[in-house]
Amino acid sequence: MKTKKRYLFPADYMADPSVHVFNGRIYIYPSHDWECENVENDNGDQYVMKDMHVLSIDGDPMTGTVTDHGKALDIADIPWAGRQLWDCDCAEKDGKYYLYFPLKDRTDIFRIGVAVADRPEGPFIAEPAPMLGSYSMDICVLKDDDGEYYLYFGGLWGGQLQRYRDNKALESACLPEGAEPSLPSRCARLSKDMLQFAEDPRPIQVIDEEGNPLRADDPHRFFEASWVHKHNGKYYFSYSTGDSHLLCYAVGDNPYGPFVYKGVILTPVVGWTTHHSIIEWKGKWYLFHHDSVPSGGKSWLRSLKVCELTHDADGNIITIEGTDE
Ligand code: FUB
Numbered sequence: 001m002k003t004k005k006r007y008l009f010p011a012d013y014m015a016d017p018s019v020h021v022f023n024g025r026i027y028i029y030p031s032h033d034w035e036c037e038n039v040e041n042d043n044g045d046q047y048v049m050k051d052m053h054v055l056s057i058d059g060d061p062m063t064g065t066v067t068d069h070g071k072a073l074d075i076a077d078i079p080w081a082g083r084q085l086w087d088c089d090c091a092e093k094d095g096k097y098y099l100y101f102p103l104k105d106r107t108d109i110f111r112i113g114v115a116v117a118d119r120p121e122g123p124f125i126a127e128p129a130p131m132l133g134s135y136s137m138d139i140c141v142l143k144d145d146d147g148e149y150y151l152y153f154g155g156l157w158g159g160q161l162q163r164y165r166d167n168k169a170l171e172s173a174c175l176p177e178g179a180e181p182s183l184p185s186r187c188a189r190l191s192k193d194m195l196q197f198a199e200d201p202r203p204i205q206v207i208d209e210e211g212n213p214l215r216a217d218d219p220h221r222f223f224e225a226s227w228v229h230k231h232n233g234k235y236y237f238s239y240s241t242g243d244s245h246l247l248c249y250a251v252g253d254n255p256y257g258p259f260v261y262k263g264v265i266l267t268p269v270v271g272w273t274t275h276h277s278i279i280e281w282k283g284k285w286y287l288f289h290h291d292s293v294p295s296g297g298k299s300w301l302r303s304l305k306v307c308e309l310t311h312d313a314d315g316n317i318i319t320i321e322g323t324d325e
Pocket of ligand 1: 015016031044047086087137138155224225273274275
């Protein structure tokens with residue numbers, strides 16, 4: 001059966017939607033795509049985002065009016081900024097909103113910054129320096145039921161994760177190959193003030209049913225775009241597989257995993273990247289994602305989409321076709 005999808009914001013190119021319900025309203029924290037003259041390459045030089053807007057939806061994701069709250073953060077206002085403001089996420093604690101953003105510093109190294117606001121739509125004021133010990137990109141924040149917050153991050157190739165092992169920079173980048181274990185995403189609990197890691201980031205292992213980490217040459221291995229949602233007490237870690245263009249998921253019993261690989265959420269969309277978030281709204285589940293159909297397939301000009309997502313009676317996610325409209 002075809003899955004009905006909705007383009008959320010045809011007025012502009014936006015991507016990488018991180019979505020949360022704050023104060024009974026759906027807020028979207030997307031990347032803001034720009035036309036660019038850079039040649040498309042594996043380093044992601046074509047993704048030249050300079051600012052980000054916050055969107056919100058008045059009611060149902062499939063039909064509610066979408067509001068653009070305008071520019072919420074601008075590279076020009078971030079003291080340590082180099083270039084490329086990629087996928088952000090936002091968390092609320094005690095009435096304050098914390099926006100976590102990956103950005104290259106002036107030496108072209110991705111760091112993670114925090115910006116704070118009094119309202120979910122911003123404007124967000126950036127802290128003067130990146131989070132200590134942060135690296136790579138593609139942020140997701142989980143607020144767990146016990147009140148702890150966990151920040152997930154990491155991405156291969158242009159996301160620079162292959163430049164690190166055990167949270168230390170390598171002399172030269174090293175991507176595992178073939179039967180070697182694939183590189184994992186990372187997770188760190190956040191400090192009480194939400195501004196730093198409370199611990200060293202830990203690797204997030206995706207394992208098969210026998211307990212082995214997925215291999216580097218497995219088309220279902222982690223590449224980027226971590227997201228975590230909870231369903232029936234289980235932790236669902238979902239992610240993009242990058243060069244095999246899938247959204248996949250794995251299930252675990254705690255925020256750090258390990259997560260047992262379960263299957264494909266979304267088959268390839270039009271455009272190189274695929275990236276998403278999953279939320280529950282009034283008893284139904286929704287997959288927010290993007291594709292490049294409206295730009296005629298330009299990978300760096302993406303458009304936000306949403307569709308319903310279903311967990312079956314055993315908790316498995318039913319696969320959605322990326323090209324369904
Ligand atoms: O938007 C830039 C990058 O493209 C993101 O960080 C990746 O997840 C991919 O969507």
